[in-house]
Amino acid sequence: QTVVTQEPSFSVSPGGTVTLTCGLSSGSVSTGHYASWHQQTPGQAPRTLIRGTRTRSNGVPDRFSGSILGNQAALTITGAQADDESDYYCALFFSGIWVFGGGTKLTVL
Amino acid sequence: EVQLVESGGALVKPGGSLRLSCAASGLTLTDAWMNWVRQAPGKGLEWLGRIQSETDGGTTDYAASVKGRFTISRDDSQNTVYLQMNSLKTEDTGIYFCWGGIDYWGQGTLVAVSS
DSSP: OOOEEEOSEEEEOTTOEEEEEEEESSSOOOGGGOOEEEEEOTTSOOEEEEETTTEEOTTOOTTEEEEEETTEEEEEEESOOGGGOEEEEEEEEETTEEEEOOOEEEEEO | OOEEEEEOOOEEOTTOOEEEEEEEESSOGGGSOEEEEEEOTTOOEEEEEEEOOGGGTOOEEEOTTTTTTEEEEEETTTTEEEEEEOSOOGGGOEEEEEEETTTEEOOOEEEEEOO
8 A cells, every 4th residue: 555654743933934745655756756746725625736747837936846766755845934834745646646744734934 | 727616415324325526616627637536534535536537547546445336427518526425434434525636625525324
């Protein structure tokens, strides 16, 4: 069974840079997994930030960037702002199905 | 502007059935892969299944947790995707989101399964 792993929580100072990662319990994440990243604040629907590993969705500020770091997908937030405090979910594509990670709760303080 | 609007959520008894709808505007569903995702109370996102675009064959795939109980279909004339849920269990309780073309999310509809 494929398990997608994410840090349960992370904190960053306002103006700082943070990198969240998305890995596999077994194996490496590649561009072939078309990693996507989604931001969700409590009580709201998710919002897609990144698709296809590194492409920003429409209207997403360029301080959000996606990449592959080593054997994981990564979401980097540069110049963190207070309203970046959210849950962040990655999703990986495996032969026709998507699997979400458990999410990372990001605190900005 | 793309909008996805889910509807059909309700309180239903275990073993019951429910059909959710996801109506799209600004996005032609025949050209998009459409997914259903749910979120149990206080939990993360769980992908349930998807239907390919018509141009890519229109096939469906499902997560193991719902395979055989849930069915995704599409009515192109209504630009709407459906999630038919049968043999519902208490653990199916949650908010159900429509997720289209990777970029677009609906606001969700609440399903509660309880006796």
